[in-house]
Amino acid sequence: MKKPSSRLNVIEQDSPENSSAEQLIEALRTKGFRITKIRQSMIEALVAASQPVSAPQLLEQVAQQHPSVNKTTIYRELDFLADNKILSEIDILDGMKRYEILHPDHHHHHLVCTSCRDIQCVEVPHHDLHALEGSIQKTHNFTVQSHVLEFFGLCGKCS
Amino acid sequence: MKKPSSRLNVIEQDSPENSSAEQLIEALRTKGFRITKIRQSMIEALVAASQPVSAPQLLEQVAQQHPSVNKTTIYRELDFLADNKILSEIDILDGMKRYEILHPDHHHHHLVCTSCRDIQCVEVPHHDLHALEGSIQKTHNFTVQSHVLEFFGLCGKCS
DNA sequence: TTTACTGCAAAGTGTTTGCAGACTA
DNA sequence: TAGTCTGCAAACACTTTGCAGTAAA
Numbered sequence: 473m474k475k476p477s478s479r480l481n482v483i484e485q486d487s488p489e490n491s492s493a494e495q496l497i498e499a500l501r502t503k504g505f506r507i508t509k510i511r512q513s514m515i516e517a518l519v520a521a522s523q524p525v526s527a528p529q530l531l532e533q534v535a536q537q538h539p540s541v542n543k544t545t546i547y548r549e550l551d552f553l554a555d556n557k558i559l560s561e562i563d564i565l566d567g568m569k570r571y572e573i574l575h576p577d578h579h580h581h582h583l584v585c586t587s588c589r590d591i592q593c594v595e596v597p598h599h600d601l602h603a604l605e606g607s608i609q610k611t612h613n614f615t616v617q618s619h620v621l622e623f624f625g626l627c628g629k630c631s
Numbered sequence: 632m633k634k635p636s637s638r639l640n641v642i643e644q645d646s647p648e649n650s651s652a653e654q655l656i657e658a659l660r661t662k663g664f665r666i667t668k669i670r671q672s673m674i675e676a677l678v679a680a681s682q683p684v685s686a687p688q689l690l691e692q693v694a695q696q697h698p699s700v701n702k703t704t705i706y707r708e709l710d711f712l713a714d715n716k717i718l719s720e721i722d723i724l725d726g727m728k729r730y731e732i733l734h735p736d737h738h739h740h741h742l743v744c745t746s747c748r749d750i751q752c753v754e755v756p757h758h759d760l761h762a763l764e765g766s767i768q769k770t771h772n773f774t775v776q777s778h779v780l781e782f783f784g785l786c787g788k789c790s
Numbered sequence: 791t792t793t794a795c796t797g798c799a800a801a802g803t804g805t806t807t808g809c810a811g812a813c814t815a
Numbered sequence: 816t817a818g819t820c821t822g823c824a825a826a827c828a829c830t831t832t833g834c835a836g837t838a839a840a
Binding site for chain 4: 666
């Protein structure tokens with residue numbers, strides 16, 4: 473069903489995974505939220521993930537440590553984490569949302585293989601898009617808040 | 632057949648709606664496909680649409696002329712039309728796909744209002760993205776076939 | 791006549807809701 | 816203890832499948 477993801481390490485983690493998860497958890501704690509086992513497990517799974525993951529994938533992952541976890545909790549928690557700017561949603565046009573840890577200083581886009589559904593991350597020089605957003609703002613009377621830019625094609629293995 | 636028109640602003644139709652629908656239908660006919668009432672009605676509805684439409688929206692639309700039409704037919708026909716390069720799929724992250732007539736010489740992107748879900752079209756200078764795709768091809772060993780670029784924000788009415 | 795196309799019923803998949811009970815702080 | 820978080824059951828919305836019947840060419 474799922475094959476081990478290719479380690480292309482396009483994006484390098486700023487800090488070791490554990491530390492990153494702990495930082496996020498600490499931030500939530502200081503905001504006054506409770507750190508439950510499931511919340512912790514989800515954040516760790518998301519930090520460790522090498523690709524954006526879907527809710528069903530995450531359910532499977534978390535269930536390995538907490539077999540009684542319910543899908544409702546997963547969905548609610550994903551909403552919660554997205555609301556708190558810990559996750560960003562991405563869409564690869566296959567009908568379900570995926571989530572990944574949001575690195576505020578690390579905006580990037582994705583290369584989605586249409587054959588094996590593998591997802592790589594890629595950073596794009598931002599001045600182009602910023603300039604574009606500025607001109608859209610003026611010509612279309614539209615206030616751009618965010619954008620989605622994803623590339624579809626064939627990865628090295630599939631081409 | 633093809634009129635060269637690269638206007639700024641919102642996309643302008645090259646030709647009257649009827650004519651465009653008839654061209655598409657004629658192309659299908661010469662490929663050997665049957666032109667049923669529902670197929671015809673769907674193409675006309677899609678050509679007339681001012682925004683990308685979802686399957687449920689299209690069902691409602693077509694049902695006005697053909698009350699007995701079934702959702703299964705709508706979904707199958709949308710697949711069929713997309714396979715035949717008459718439609719392109721777009722995704723505005725609200726959980727369902729939308730479709731619009733594909734103008735091969737008229738690639739564009741969308742401005743999605745996160746408040747009222749209104750969708751405007753916008754053309755983006757393509758040399759930037761082409762250059763980007765070229766460099767991705769080399770640096771990431773990834774063959775780019777297509778991309779999705781959508782902007783989210785507030786339209787004039789909602790901001 | 792041929793077979794592409796259609797409708798119907800049913801099921802599949804991802805997601806959400808209401809509520810009672812459990813657990814963190 | 817208090818209020819956040821969780822599990823469960825059920826419902827939702829969009830989409831797909833199998834099959835028998837209809838209609839375009």
